[in-house]
Amino acid sequence: xxxxxxxxxxxxxxxxxxxxxxxxxxxxxxxxxxxxxxxxxxxxxxxxxxxxxxxxxxxxxxxxxxxxxxxxxxxxxxxxxxxxxxxxxxxxxxxxxxxxxxxxxxxxxxxxxxxxxxxxxxxxxxxxxxxxxxxxxxxxxxxxxxxxxxxxxxxxxxxxxxxxxxx
Amino acid sequence: xxxxxxxxxxxxxxxxxxxxxxxxxxxxxxxxxxxxxxxxxxxxxxxxxxxxxxxxxxxxxxxxxxxxxxxxxxxxxxxxxxxxxxxxxxxxxxxxxxxxxxxxxxxxxxxxxxxxxxxxxxxxxxxxxxxxxxxxxxxxxxxxxxxxxxxxxxxxxxxxxxxxxxxxxxxxxxxxxxxxxxxxxxxxxxxxxxxxxxxxxxxxxxxxxxxxx
Numbered sequence: 001x002x003x004x005x006x007x008x009x010x011x012x013x014x015x016x017x018x019x020x021x022x023x024x025x026x027x028x029x030x031x032x033x034x035x036x037x038x039x040x041x042x043x044x045x046x047x048x049x050x051x052x053x054x055x056x057x058x059x060x061x062x063x064x065x066x067x068x069x070x071x072x073x074x075x076x077x078x079x080x081x082x083x084x085x086x087x088x089x090x091x092x093x094x095x096x097x098x099x100x101x102x103x104x105x106x107x108x109x110x111x112x113x114x115x116x117x118x119x120x121x122x123x124x125x126x127x128x129x130x131x132x133x134x135x136x137x138x139x140x141x142x143x144x145x146x147x148x149x150x151x152x153x154x155x156x157x158x159x160x161x162x163x164x165x166x167x
Numbered sequence: 168x169x170x171x172x173x174x175x176x177x178x179x180x181x182x183x184x185x186x187x188x189x190x191x192x193x194x195x196x197x198x199x200x201x202x203x204x205x206x207x208x209x210x211x212x213x214x215x216x217x218x219x220x221x222x223x224x225x226x227x228x229x230x231x232x233x234x235x236x237x238x239x240x241x242x243x244x245x246x247x248x249x250x251x252x253x254x255x256x257x258x259x260x261x262x263x264x265x266x267x268x269x270x271x272x273x274x275x276x277x278x279x280x281x282x283x284x285x286x287x288x289x290x291x292x293x294x295x296x297x298x299x300x301x302x303x304x305x306x307x308x309x310x311x312x313x314x315x316x317x318x319x320x321x322x323x324x325x326x327x328x329x330x331x332x333x334x335x336x337x338x339x340x341x342x343x344x345x346x347x348x349x350x351x352x353x354x355x356x357x358x359x360x361x362x363x364x365x366x367x368x369x370x371x372x373x374x375x376x377x378x379x380x
Binding site: 033130141143 | 222238239245246249250252256257264267268272276277279281283284287288298299302303305306355
């Protein structure tokens, strides 16, 4: 059995200890709540910001989708290495009964492939070939053309065509 | 002699002595023993109240922090999802912008197409029966023509005709000289330069207004 003095001593130590523990607990939770509230406020701000940005981007995406769906009616094709472009240029001439005397790469700017083609044939076939060059699958354009008279009833010429390469 | 032999604790002895010496009536003794110390009671009550309130407050703090932690977690999750969505949409938008840029570049590229066909047709139409060309060159914004005509008037007529074409502008004054062609015939050898006018869309098709939109 503890004596009265011992009990008094225990109470004298235990009570301030409990008091300190309570105060420390209070402070701890107060600090924690303040931090959490700050964090929550920051997160709410971030959430609102993201929502605004998302709605703006979504409307922009919709506009682009509309525009691209309209543009998809006019499909474009870019050549990867120019091989198919050369082939299409040459076959347009051949299809119009013209003979290709020379075909070689020509100097072009960055990201563009160019071909220089020498041909002979009827004048009307030249017109047909130019028309076909405008309709080849790849995006292409005629850069220059020179036409000279050749043997009786025929012409010879040099044309340079360009096509952008897929990057 | 008795006092010397007393082995009880001092307090008990004193109490016994006190009890023995207490001459008050028994009722009063009991009343005195039952008397409440109100200051001590108040202090005890305050301490208990403080402890109770502190305990409640501590529990409330604990519960609130749990609540806030839950809210923070759900907000974090929501922000993460929004971030992901934002990233995906931005990627999609960038891809679409790339596609549109590609279209614009392709259209700009095609717009530089030489109106060669139109130009050749204009020259063909303007060419008179007794005229012929020895060279025709279409390059960038320029058309160079070399050929032969019977007379200067024919040449001027030809120049006037081609200048009326929608793809040709600024026909320069022709350079000409009289030559004997095929041994006998006296002909006019000419060289004519003119500027080429770009037409809106030689291929037709894609409307540039669509790209502006």
